[in-house]
Amino acid sequence: MKKHLFGNFSLRKKLLIILALFGLAPLITTFTISYLEIKQETLNSQNYAVNQNYEQALTSLSDRFRRIEKLSTMIILNDVLVDALNQGPENMDIGEQIFGFEKIDSYTKILEESSESDGIVYYIDDRFVVSGTDTRFRKLRFIEGKPWAQKVLTSTGEPVWFSYSDVRVTGSIPYLALGRILWNVRDYQDSIGMVVIHMDLQPIRAILTKTVPEQTIGLMDSKGHRIAISQQEEALTRLPFLKETGNGFEAVQLDGKDYLYRSNQIGKSGIYLTTMIPKEAASAAVNKVGSQILTMYIVVIAILLILIYPVTKSITGRVFLLIRKMDQIRRGELRKLDIEPSQDEIGRLVSSYNYMINSVQELLQEQYRLGVEKIGAELKALQSQINPHFLYNTLDMLNWMAQREERSNIQQVVYALSDYYKLILNKGEDFVTLKDELRLSSIYVEIQQRRFKDRIVFKTDIEDDALDCMLPKITLQPLVENSILHGITEKPEGKGNIFIRGRVCNNRLVLTIEDDGIGMSYHRDGRPRTHGSGYGVKNIEKRLELYFGEQRCIYFESNPGTGTRVFINVPVVRNDVR
Template sequence: MKTIQGKMFTAFGLTILFSILVIAYSSYYSSARVIERNATTYISDRIQGANTNLQSMVEETDNIAKSIVIRDLIHQSLLSHAEAPSLEWFQQKKVVEDFLASMAAFKNYVRQITVVGQGDVVFYTGYRAGNSEFIASLWQDPLIRENRRHLIFDPSGNGKIMLVRPVLSNGSLIGLCIIDFDLNLIRQVYEIEPLAGTLVAVVDENGSILYDSRSERIGSRLEDQQMLALASAVQPGTSKSSKLQMDNRSYLAVSTRSTYTGWTTITMVPLSVLLSEVKGIGSQILTMTAVVLAVVLMVSIFLSKQMTKNIKRLHSAMKLVREGHMNARPRIHNDDEIGQLSEMFVSMMDHLQELLKKVRIQEKEKREAEYKALQAQIKPHFLYNTLNTIKYLARIQHASNIEDISGSLIELMRYAIDPKREMITVREELEQVNRYVRIQRYKFLDRIAVVVKAEDEVLDCLIPKLIVQPIVENAMNHGLGTTDREGTVSIRIYGDGPARLKLIVTDDGVGIASGKLEHLFDEGNDTSGFSQSGGIGLSNISERLKLAYGEPYGLQIYSQKDIFTTVELTIPQVRRRMEHAAQSYLG
């Protein structure tokens, strides 16, 4: 996405999509956890209720067993020596079995009561049934002699559960009271399938499956390691939940151990069934996500289009300007950032047009100035050639003064009009001064003396050309030329430390009044140079030095009326090996 509208559209879409997905996942995860906790609590409560019901039934059955084992009738019948088939044996058997039947009355969960004695003494209710080998094994079990309730599971009898109490006489085991529970008892008690596909298993302490919703597993041993680990991890009277993987399905398993029977009940609910409602909620959330995302994207398209409309207008105007339509302006009247940017662009273009107009005017003036400069350049060359002719004629006619003046003037002009040499040595500048003085000697008739004192060390220093000669010219014309008395112009050049160069020109002429000295460099002030004669003024020299070297360097004037005038120049010391750098520095 290269456009702002595309980036805004993408940013809005991704932000909303991410936010909704986070909310949807959080809602789904929270709902799933709540449902799992509620399911665990519900199953635990149901199992606790089933354990309570079973406990109540077992206690009632145990009370029946207690009533049976303490009856004298039972003791006498077990110790009787009546042999079958005799009248006494039949009478005794009928009385005992009628008693047992009365004890089992109204207890639908009691399937049969059997009292077994030594030998073949057996009393029972209903039809006689049972595994003689299993009963014989009970006689051999030393724990069975303990005078307490024994809750026993017989896997050989279709998963029969029985309550056994010993019949004791004077501490001796004379018989067993066996009460068989109805085979459907466990199923009725633990049939707590809250959802379709729920698996329920009841396991005793030995790992035998007392009940399983998959009936074919009843009577077998629990072999699944995950269920064994879960059953062994739970403490009596507590519940524990975990997630198991079985037959390629995920289950929420809740294990509860009864403190009364010691049996462990494991209930496994398929997570797919348990979370089906959550998945429905998830589907609704996804549908709402799609709808909300579509609405948000439509709104983002509209908003981004509105927000980028003015940007596109500004872009179109800039494109037109780039193509050369300088009068192109965007039509934006908003007060927001884009409106402010548009105002700045319009202001910038207006200012740019003004600058272009000025540049066109300046280019026109420059071309005119170049034309005039070309015309003006013809005059010095013409004058230069003319002076050479005069010098040649003066030599022929032996007019030495004219030859001397014209020769000096030729050298002055040659340095002045040479555009390739902006920097010359102090020695060369002094030669220019000497040539100028030789010309002026004929004007002032040697009444003005020029004294030069220059250190040898600074004679090869480079300085801008025409900065000493114009000052000497000023001193002779303005300082001494306005009087008829003799005077002196002294030139002193020396090094001020290793980095600075001093050039001082002093005359003992008319001086400058303090009021005029303050305004000497004011624009249009003719006293600062030869504006009337076309020479180079002091203000020109001052500006040249400031532009070339900066504020620490430049020109200073000291004067006292009718006594002296001193012009002091301060510039950096530049040697010949630095000439190239100096030329670049001066432009």
């Protein structure tokens, strides 16, 4: 069954199957394997790079935080600071206060210059003369009730990290800060002040570098509030959760989008280094590599097809031309195959096909000639039958007029009959224009008017484009004659109207011969039940069929007592193309 199925395929399909099996299939397989391997390798490399960047940032921040915490320890253990604060303002005169705090200020400046802090501020008893609002030594009451201050005061001496804005004369400046309590050495249950070490956020942001442009990385506090991020991005500000992920990324969803998420606490500071990467951004590099590989394979396949095309065309091109010509023969179109001759097997087949077409065309031409002669003989025979029919009727009418001694009418009828036969002879032509046919009908009606005393009204409405259309000679006159003899004259009053309309529609000539006679009924087969023998109508049907090559070119529409319409619908044939 499979052998028969493959054998029924066209030559082009067979070649395409061979190309697919032995050309495209290996390429696609190679591409798929390569893409999967490179995709996995790229993902691994990207994950490694992202994790390494994150680990470096985490390590750098952890070291920086550790150094700041160590700096805070050095400050709270400074003897000069501890002695000054423990004596209290009530036990020191102004000079001692100024001298002592100048030493503390000098020591603090040394620490600021040798560390990564952006400033160190002390909150001390308001009664010290050096305490102020925008100095290194500030009044302790200014921070009463502030959340970050309460957090430091309840920390039992441990370093506390927080973010806040330091209000100065120059404006509000945001900082990441470390706060520690200054204890009373006489009573460690009592705090006598607070030290706050400021860290500028700009150097911290410089550490928060991104591996991919779409990545968001920043510092968050334990409540999920943003402290510093790599740039003004909204993803971290809308984060509804904050949790540590350990040493790797986790998949999360935010606002219907998928992200890769990682968060780790920096030491024990309560500050978290958090980063998020959109999954689509994470796969962008993989997609880019895949696109490059796909482009390369498409180019290879295109080159392969370009090289194969001339070969397959030389094999199949002439075969397909032969097949199309054979299909044309089935539709009745006999045309030779006009291609450059060759001596191979297909070339010999083409030569044999052209020889066969020449032979068939010669036979068809001979057959056509014989057929035309036969049709011409049949048309002439039918024409010769219709001519005596009219002549007999006219001579009978002349005899009737002679009996009634209507000499004037006889003379007019003879003149009209002469004009009639001049048109009929028409230099021996069997086909005339619609204009001549209407003239014949008009002459016939003129002759009949002599007999019926002008009781026949004859009218025409013909479009100009239809006047030069060709018809077999004496097509309309017999129909007009039927309208008069079997329609109008059978009415009690013996008078009526005949109306001929003509137009060209969709390259077909449409004629209507209408009278208001007594009408007629139909046979069971749908043919009209004529009052006479019906020979004239059959003669017209046959001649139209022979001339135009179509059946049912004429049909009737009538009912007893309502008149009759005769329709002729034939292709347009003009004298210049006949």
